Amino acid sequence: xxxxxxxxxxDKKTQSVPLTLIDYRDETFRMSFCPDLGALKTSxxxxxxxxxxxxxxxxxxxxxxxxxxxxxxAQSLEWEGIKAALYTSDELSHCDGFLLSFYENLGTxxxxxxxxxxxxxxxxxxxxxxxxxxxxxxxxxxxFHSGRKIFHALQSLSHLSYExxxxxxxxxxxxxxxxxxxxxSSFDQRAFATVLSGLKLGENKLRESLEMTEEICxxxxxxxxxxxxSEHFKFLEQQGDLNITEKTEQFRxxxxxxxxxxxxxxxxxxxxxxxxxxxPPHISxxxxxxxxxxxxxxxxxxxxxxxxxAIVEKLDKTxxxxxxxxxxxxx
Amino acid sequence: MSSFxxxxxxxDPAVLDNPLTQNILGKLADVPQEVxxxxxxxxxxxxxxxxxxxxxxFLTSSSGKLVKECPAxxxxxxxxxxxxxxxxxxPIDCSYCILQGYINNPFITINVNLDDIKxxxxxxxxxxxLHIFRFGTGELSDSLAxxxxxxxxxxxxxxxxxxxNGFFEIKTKAHxxxxxxxxxxxGRVGISWSVNPEDIIQKEEKGASTLALRLKAAARCMxxxxxxxxxxxxxxxxxxxxxxxxxxxxxxxxxxxPDRIMWISLGxxxxxxxxxxIIRERFPQSKILCGELLPGPDGKFRYLKTLRVEMYRKIxxxxxxxxPEQFIYLCMESSExxxxxxxxHPANRNELDRLFAExxxxxxxx
Numbered sequence: 001x002x003x004x005x006x007x008x009x010x011d012k013k014t015q016s017v018p019l020t021l022i023d024y025r026d027e028t029f030r031m032s033f034c035p036d037l038g039a040l041k042t043s044x045x046x047x048x049x050x051x052x053x054x055x056x057x058x059x060x061x062x063x064x065x066x067x068x069x070x071x072x073x074a075q076s077l078e079w080e081g082i083k084a085a086l087y088t089s090d091e092l093s094h095c096d097g098f099l100l101s102f103y104e105n106l107g108t109x110x111x112x113x114x115x116x117x118x119x120x121x122x123x124x125x126x127x128x129x130x131x132x133x134x135x136x137x138x139x140x141x142x143x144f145h146s147g148r149k150i151f152h153a154l155q156s157l158s159h160l161s162y163e164x165x166x167x168x169x170x171x172x173x174x175x176x177x178x179x180x181x182x183x184x185s186s187f188d189q190r191a192f193a194t195v196l197s198g199l200k201l202g203e204n205k206l207r208e209s210l211e212m213t214e215e216i217c218x219x220x221x222x223x224x225x226x227x228x229x230s231e232h233f234k235f236l237e238q239q240g241d242l243n244i245t246e247k248t249e250q251f252r253x254x255x256x257x258x259x260x261x262x263x264x265x266x267x268x269x270x271x272x273x274x275x276x277x278x279x280p281p282h283i284s285x286x287x288x289x290x291x292x293x294x295x296x297x298x299x300x301x302x303x304x305x306x307x308x309x310a311i312v313e314k315l316d317k318t319x320x321x322x323x324x325x326x327x328x329x330x331x
Numbered sequence: 332m333s334s335f336x337x338x339x340x341x342x343d344p345a346v347l348d349n350p351l352t353q354n355i356l357g358k359l360a361d362v363p364q365e366v367x368x369x370x371x372x373x374x375x376x377x378x379x380x381x382x383x384x385x386x387x388x389f390l391t392s393s394s395g396k397l398v399k400e401c402p403a404x405x406x407x408x409x410x411x412x413x414x415x416x417x418x419x420x421x422p423i424d425c426s427y428c429i430l431q432g433y434i435n436n437p438f439i440t441i442n443v444n445l446d447d448i449k450x451x452x453x454x455x456x457x458x459x460x461l462h463i464f465r466f467g468t469g470e471l472s473d474s475l476a477x478x479x480x481x482x483x484x485x486x487x488x489x490x491x492x493x494x495x496n497g498f499f500e501i502k503t504k505a506h507x508x509x510x511x512x513x514x515x516x517x518g519r520v521g522i523s524w525s526v527n528p529e530d531i532i533q534k535e536e537k538g539a540s541t542l543a544l545r546l547k548a549a550a551r552c553m554x555x556x557x558x559x560x561x562x563x564x565x566x567x568x569x570x571x572x573x574x575x576x577x578x579x580x581x582x583x584x585x586x587x588x589p590d591r592i593m594w595i596s597l598g599x600x601x602x603x604x605x606x607x608x609i610i611r612e613r614f615p616q617s618k619i620l621c622g623e624l625l626p627g628p629d630g631k632f633r634y635l636k637t638l639r640v641e642m643y644r645k646i647x648x649x650x651x652x653x654x655p656e657q658f659i660y661l662c663m664e665s666s667e668x669x670x671x672x673x674x675x676h677p678a679n680r681n682e683l684d685r686l687f688a689e690x691x692x693x694x695x696x697x
Contacts, residue, residue, distance in 0.1 A: 130376075131376065132375065132376045135375075148375070149612070215620060215621045216621075218618055218621050219618060219621035260623050260625070260635075261623070262623050262635050262637060262638055263623055263625060263635050266635070266637065288628075289626070289627075289628065290625035290626055290627060290635070290636075291625075291635060291636055291637070292625070292627040292628060292633070292636055292665075293628065293665075293667065294667050
């Protein structure tokens with residue numbers, strides 16, 4: 001399974017290669033995505049390169065097989081050359097190079113989601129492996145189970161814009177949410193990134209928002225950009241009125257009102273009638289869940305018999321109010 | 332020929348000599364066949380394993396109970412229909428089908444032990460000879476989709492004709508009624524079609540017959556002496572639904588005699604939570620999940636009650652305009668919704684069952 005070239009890697013002598021001879025734009029074997037080189041630069045600046053990079057000759061120049069970030073850090077540190085193990089293109093096929101890079105990386109670090117997606121794409125494109133092989137042999141190595149859904153989600157991440165790839169890593173967005181975002185057009189991805197930049201949505205709320213957004217767009221046959229540029233979401237552009245938590249809540253409420261218009265109207269009507277009952281804050285009146293059923297629920301707390309008597313008297317008066325009748329009629 | 336011809340048939344050695352098995356295999360001699368106890372099939376590499384499972388058949392027999400009460404939803408009024416699980420898994424691929432989340436075998440299971448089923452039915456009928464029990468095979472599969480190969484509905488209909496207190500309702504979205512037309516049902520056997528507007532059929536009921544074919548088959552069966560039913564289930568709310576469903580009602584009454592339509596049921600689209608991701612994955616173009624579907628006390632998602640009631644009231648009005656006496660019922664709805672739609676509700680499932688029995692007796696008299 002492991003190619004001979006990789007087995008012989010230990011025997012490879014290393015030598016310093018001028019950075020100008022390395023084609024860092026060639027991403028054939030790249031499986032690293034971590035825009036922040038800060039820590040690596042500090043480390044290489046302090047103690048130099050510990051693990052030589054692996055290069056493959058291609059014409060007059062070299063492709064990076066393993067060590068993409070190290071080459072970028074070296075460039076940034078203005079090194080002239082970098083220590084490397086060199087292979088000729090005859091010694092190392094595309095697939096072998098990819099495998100060498102994969103196992104080298106696997107042994108030294110973990111892969112983030114975007115990198116895992118690059119690995120899957122590499123096994124597919126460079127090594128010609130099929131879905132079944134990748135699911136059964138590669139996904140477990142990446143820390144995933146071998147399900148079809150996971151495989152397709154990882155594959156889909158290649159459609160994410162660079163901005164979203166960064167956001168996925170930075171905000172630790174889950175694979176399934178990221179996959180959903182990757183299904184948007186690049187224009188919509190940008191619009192959604194702008195919307196989210198002013199909000200604070202955890203994983204579950206993001207998933208819920210994504211689902212509602214998708215369903216509204218499908219139902220109304222509009223794009224995501226059209227939805228978020230509508231009047232309903234003007235508050236997102238306004239500065240200062242709402243803090244981030246309030247804005248987030250407003251965002252979710254607005255989305256829900258568009259997604260479930262009849263339910264929201266009903267809810268609004270219920271609260272209007274409820275308000276007219278003038279119940280004190282410690283008595284709560286709730287409609288049946290999803291307005292399914294015809295029973296109201298009332299809850300209250302009290303500290304003393306006197307307090308209970310006062311509540312009972314209040315409720316007794318409430319029974320006669322027209323608004324209570326109105327509530328029953330709307331159920 | 333129907334489009335539901337399998338790609339492969341596995342045969343349990345225990346049923347190889349069964350005449351029903353031989354009959355099926357004889358009709359499908361060109362399909363690869365393999366005798367195997369427990370077929371081990373891995374459809375994981377298929378792009379859509381659920382769809383692929385519909386092309387493989389396993390002919391076997393079940394020693395368990397195949398005649399059961401309909402798995403009713405808690406808190407909803409159930410009509411006490413008895414289900415005969417002779418075939419499990421359905422060759423029709425409806426986007427909303429709950430079987431997608433239930434079936435865990437990668438094939439269509441066809442139980443050929445019809446004699447055991449007849450024994451189980453007979454035993455149940457004998458428990459209360461004065462009661463009319465209703466049975467059907469349309470719970471875990473379509474009753475007619477594979478009929479041209481199996482002939483099961485024909486066999487069961489013939490059997491029920493000899494029973495005094497058993498009523499057999501064949502439920503389908505197909506139009507393969509040829510075998511049944513060879514039987515004289517004596518006005519005692521029912522065939523019912525699940526109906527939807529044609530655009531919903533095209534988008535959401537992959538493999539099912541068109542509405543026109545279903546109605547044509549219904550008219551032929553009615554002429555032959557079958558009682559005919561219709562199930563507006565699941566009804567889908569979408570822009571223009573009123574016009575579309577009204578047209579379906581009109582089409583029904585334009586081609587069938589109102590007094591031989593035994594009943595019409597109504598049921599809004601509903602789904603358990605686990606079905607949503609399956610529909611999203613298998614039918615990404617479908618819009619059925621975009622309605623105002625909210626979780627109810629039984630955990631199933633349904634259209635908001637106000638919307639359902641409005642939808643049912645309208646369709647009831649359209650139906651009653653053609654036949655004011657039409658027997659209409661709601662499938663899996665609460666007493667409260669019944670009350671809002673019809674102004675009454677059966678006290679419990681036994682009363683609903685009694686109403687069905689009355690209706691059947693009335694139809695059997697004529």
